[in-house]
Amino acid sequence: MKTRDTARAFLLAATGEARPEWRTAFTTDGTAEPTGIAPVCPDEDHDPDDGSVYPCCPNPAIECLSPEIAAHLAELLNADRGAK
Numbered sequence: 001m002k003t004r005d006t007a008r009a010f011l012l013a014a015t016g017e018a019r020p021e022w023r024t025a026f027t028t029d030g031t032a033e034p035t036g037i038a039p040v041c042p043d044e045d046h047d048p049d050d051g052s053v054y055p056c057c058p059n060p061a062i063e064c065l066s067p068e069i070a071a072h073l074a075e076l077l078n079a080d081r082g083a084k
């Protein structure tokens with residue numbers, strides 16, 4: 001099985017979606033910019049402009065240690081949603 005397929009199986013179990021949309025997220029407290037990524041939160045009470053991670057948010061929230069890398073990874077993962 002390809003790594004993409006195994007990751008999608010994990011995401012389906014973890015988030016209920018095999019191909020969730022990703023966002024940059026504040027995975028470390030006190031940073032000026034979001035340094036991690038997480039699936040977009042489906043909770044209606046979670047403002048899409050709020051990059052924080054709360055108990056309502058699906059896992060995995062992944063720390064990337066860099067706002068530049070976080071933004072790039074979110075872009076790559078979102079572009080990959082359409083791949084087979």
Ligand SMILES: [Zn+2]
Pocket residue numbers: 041042043046053054055056057058
């Ligand atoms: Zn949330």
